Amino acid sequence: MSQPHLDTSPPVSDEVRKTTCYMCACRCGINVHLKGGKVAYIEGNRDHPVNKGVLCAKGSAGIMQVNAPSRLRAPLKRVGPRGSGEFEEITWDEALATAVSWLKPLRETAPEKLAFFTGRDQSQSFTGWWAQQFGTPNFAAHGGFCSVNMAAAGIYTMGGAFWEFGQPDWDHAKLFILFGVAEDHDSNPIKMGIGRLKARGARIVGVNPIRSGYNAVADDWLGITPGTDGLLILSLVHVLLGAGKIDVDYLSRYTNAPVLVNGDPKSPDYGLFLRDDAGKPLVIDRATGKLAPFDQPGLRPDLAASHRHAGVTHRPVMHLLAERYLDPQYAPEAVADRCGIPAAKIRALAAEIAHTAFDAPVVLEREWTDFRGELHKTMTGRPVAFHAMRGISAHSNGFQTARALHLLQILLGAVETPGGMRFKPPYPKPATAHPKPHCKVTPGAPLDGPHLGYVQGPDDLCLRDDGTAARIDKAFTWDNPMSAHGLMHMVISNAHAGDPYRIDTLFLYMANMSWNSSMNTGGVMKMLTDTDANGDYVIPRIIYSDAYSSEMVAYADLILPDTTYLERHDCISLLDRPISEADGAGDAIRWPVVQPDRDVRGFQSVLLDLGARLGLPGMVNADGSARYADYADYIVNHERKPGIGPLAGWRTGDKGLTHGRGLPNAAQLDEYIANGGFFVAHVPDNAAYFKPWNRAYQDWAVSMGFYDKPEPYLFQLYVEPLRRFQLAAEGHGTRQPPDHLRERIKTTLDPLPVWYAPFEDGHADPEEFPIHALTQRPMAMYHSWGTQNAWLRQIHGVNPLYVPTALWRSHGFAEGDWAQVTSMHGTITVPVAHMAALNENTVWTWNAIGKRKGAWALDEQAQEAEMGFLLNHLIHELLPPRGDGLRWSNADPVTGQAAWFDLRVKIEKVPAPAQSQPAYPPIASPVGKGPGKLTWKVGQ
Amino acid sequence: MTSLPTHTQRKLGLVIDLDTCVGCHACVVSCKGWNTENYGAPLSDQDPYGAEPSGTFLNRVHSYEVQPTDGAAQLVHFPKSCLHCDNAPCVTVCPTGASYKRQEDGIVLVNEDACIGCGLCAWACPYGAREMDMAAKVMKKCTLCVDRIYNENLPEVDRVPACVRTCPSNARHFGDLADPGSAVSQLVAARGGMDLMPEQGTAPVNKYLPPRIKDRLDQSDQIDILAPFLAPVTDQPKGFLGWLDKALDRL
Secondary structure (H helix, E strand, C coil), rough: CCCCCCCCCCCCCCCCCCCCCCCCCCEEEEEEECCCCEEEEEECCCCCCCCCCCHHHHHHHHHHHHCCCCCCCCEEEEEECCCCCCCCEECHHHHHHHHHHHHHHHHHHCHHHHEEEEEECCCCHHHHHHHHHHHHEEEECCCHHCHHHHHHHHHEEEEHCCCCCCEECCCCCCCEEECCCCCCHHHHHHHHHHHHHHHHHCCEEEEECCCHHHHCCCCCCEEECCCHHHHHHHHHHHHHCCCCCCCCHHHHHEECCCCEEEEECCCCCCCCCCCCCCEEEEECCCCCCCCCEECCCCCCCCCCCEEEEEEEEEHHHHHHHHHHHCCCCHHHHHHHHHHCCCHHHHHHHHHHHHHHHHCCEEECCCCCEEECCCEEEEEEEECCCEEEEHHHHHCCCHHHHHHHHHHHHCCCCEEEECEEEECCCCCCHHHHHCCCCCCCCCCCCCCCCCCCCCCCCCCCEEEECCCCCCCCCCCHHHHHCCCCCCCCHHHHHHHCCCCCCCCCCCECCCCCCCCCCCCCCCHHHHHHHCCCCEEEEEECEEEEEEEEECCCHHHEEEEEEEECCCCCCCCCCCCCCCCCCEEEEEEEEEEECHHHHHHCHHHHHHHHHHHCCCCCCCCCCCCCCEECHHHHHHHHHHCCEECCCCCCCCCCECCCCEEECCCCCCCHHHHHHCCCHHHHHHHHCCCCCHHEEEEHHHHHHHHHHHCCCCCCCCCCCCCCHHEEEEHCCCCCCCCCCCHHHHHHHHCCCCCCCCCCCHHHHHCCCCCCCEEEEEEEEHHHHHCCCCCCCCCCCCCCCCEEEEEEEEHHHHHCCCCCEEEEECCCCCCEEEEEEEECCCCCCEEEEEECCCCCHHHHCCCCHHHHHHCCCCCCHHCECCCCCCCCCCCEEECHHHHHCCCCHEEEEEEEEEEECCCEEECCCCCCCCCCCCCCCEEECCCC | CCCCCCCCCCCCEEEECCCCCCCCCHHHHHHHHHHHHCCCCCCCEEECCCCEEEEEEEEEHHHHHECCCCCCEEEEEEEEEECCCCCCCHHHHHCCCCCECCCCCCEECCCCCCCCCCCHHHHHHHCCCCCEECCCEEEEECCCCCCCCCCCCHHHHHHHHHHHHCCCCCCEEECCCCCCCCEEEEHHHHHEEEEEEEECCCCCEEEECCCCCCCCCHHHHHHHHHHHHHCCCCCHHHHHHHHHHHHHHHH
């Protein structure tokens, strides 16, 4: 039989250029295959530490981002009313001159009148530095509406958190428990890890109201009621403590369980640690029975004894912990109904955790020496690994829930030990090693220090002399003292209300605030277009930078068009959000593997240009000329402190090239490109675990420049800074909270993890609004800036509201039906679909599929604009008014994280409308519409 | 009508692990990317920025809910592409010989030069694994990346189908299912790999590994086994401190 001739070895490409994807926060390495200078194919880079060759749907569809018709083409000046989308293309000279004419007077008189907030920013150490040099206190990125609860709880508790800071020990874990992860953070590494666990026969348990994605492949699923994860975790703690299934040795050596706490309610130090003259927390040495600083060589801290000092009894944290969590209020039977999980299942999970942790430890034959000088023959760990992300953190009790999870991990001895959770360099790093927030404004001069940081008590809050908030987002105030990532979701609302003050210019980057990135989307559109008695906009000026024609473009006065991800320089820096894995510190670059075919510029280069035109320190030479030609120049030559720059690889040392600390190297980017776009320094084997207490790790971290001297520390089961805020609320100290916040601070800023019901439960009548409503991004669009992608929108082009079986039946829904969904705040009308694998009181939909008509170069009849919808319309940035004239934000009271997932709704079957509601009029497209057909083949 | 080879030297195909597939669609888009640029006409998209975009895909992931009689509902992600059947009805139905099964490795291909776009093969395929490209008017299907797996311009490690190379959770495996010693054959043997719709008599080469049994945590036998791990040391804080003291002594 004859077969046609087939060339099975066709040329694949003319050239492969290796760069970093970073269209989401995974930061995978990619091989971009080019034919005739055009992108022909994109695949994962096998050598890259993050993705090791694999690539997600979004990464493979990158080719449709680079050719997207929604790409902005040139700087734009608004010519119609705000929100119309009517623009005129202008030159870069005019655009930059306009921006300078707005910003220069502000810097000279009132720098705080510039609010500079970046959304999916991938260069926060740079944009923050720029804002600091400008002198405004008003800078943050999107962490406040994403997952600051997770970050802050992790840093304060153990000097690192999940995801960017830490990862499960995929090689040794035997039980993996996944809490509340939407199908996202951190996408490819979790998928790869799940594959590795499954190949080894390890078990996976998912705790999530929705059984999709990772939860769909979990061996066991706990379909928990949203907002009750903390209660479930504390019940596990209750059972494990009662059974003595905790790692006593680990707790005594590496945590503050033995640290003594003042127990005198009348003392101004009530609840604070007993410290020596050097300020070191004290413990009792079990060998001598005497007090000793926690880090004394040879010390064996006692967990059981208490100490009487100056008439005050001091008890170890372990006592307080046992007292609280052995209480029957945490028994499985007491929490089962609220969590929606049978008590027997909670006990069974606790038993499996106990069995895996203590009957099947992982022992690595590796010697290491701890910070007290003791040599350990092995590295022994508890092979129970946890991971969690937005699902548990985007609640008003999210900070304490994340804390509770860390408490559970630490009680098991399953952090930084084999089989548990491992930190990624430059983490671990305790909260005390981070900067504190800075907010002192001096016209014409830089801010007094970095904007964001970790407060240690009321003295560190960002308050002005009259006690009002120094920042427009009210970060680091009594409303939310530990708001380490700022509160981007409050910026527009506060600026519109003039609370705490009015601003002049709102400068945003890659943040779709008039659409899916805001709570109360309709309200935000009104705030952005609202005018005062003179007819002037209440928020006078808005500058926006984006690569695409997103919904936000229409609401700005001046558009600075950015490049797409393959057309630009970036650095994925150890100063910022690096690509490290537990076994290696890594950073990476993007470089222009193709040139833009439009009059667009990389935003960071534009920011440097603006900085030079404004004469900002660090961005100009002595003669006033620009210090950096562009962002690439900055990446190579900027030094944050001597020897430490944005990139750690291939710096200039005394004897040639070096890594970590070193002088700038003019050929640094070439070295990165030759190495596939990234750099990795491997953690030495004897430094790979027990990092916070491991001398070998500490010394290695100093050599890499992560810190200037070894900084061993204890895990903070009891977080003393929280107690300092409580003490203030109880009336101690000179810096006092307003009276209306005292009770809330006492309840929610508890130094030991605590569970309280999500705030919306206290406002929305659970009888009237019995249903929880959630969103998640699909894995194919996780964190993506481009759901208009021609290939991806064929996969996720519609987002029905998924309804569980009992509700589906009781409302008499059938396929094709629509529902009206109502919260305390608003109403939407949307298509529904049935899904059985759901918590019985939870509905959900894919986030950010719905589009405004006219945006993203899509047809106005696009399914995303006709059928798609946002839940954002149901969620307000404020809690309902209480008649006290105050604006209470819908956020976590510790960190200010937007409480997206507190949402309660009711649903009702309604006749199908013409399109999903609310519907907004189309906006004019500054880029026209996309083509009617694609046959995309760049080769011959 | 076109005839099938009586025997193929090898049976190259995919083994897809339904216990591990998280439904991320990475394979779908990687396939779309490679095959748009490579074998034959590009995979086109109609109305890509319009009301209802639709395009040609050689591999799609479907999701099905399973509702056990007792226990929670489950969601199964089910990637599907051509299964390169031994008794491929799409080949025998082809009026021009455009559809054929390769003798050397069993891959089922469409010779686009001979394809008249009649669509009979798509009707004949019980799996719905073939798609007519609306721009080129030729039938498109999974080629098992025949232009990758032997491609000397690629590093040897990359000579696998694009979907296999990209799969983040390692749910896709490629190899020779005619060789009982191959890694894929061993995986099929160990995990009870299954044919899709065997009653159709198509003898598919691709195999599916079924999901493992789920939700055993609170089954009564498990609870009996696990209960001893939770024997309480005390139910009082005071008693707990006594236990703690002894536990520290034992260290």
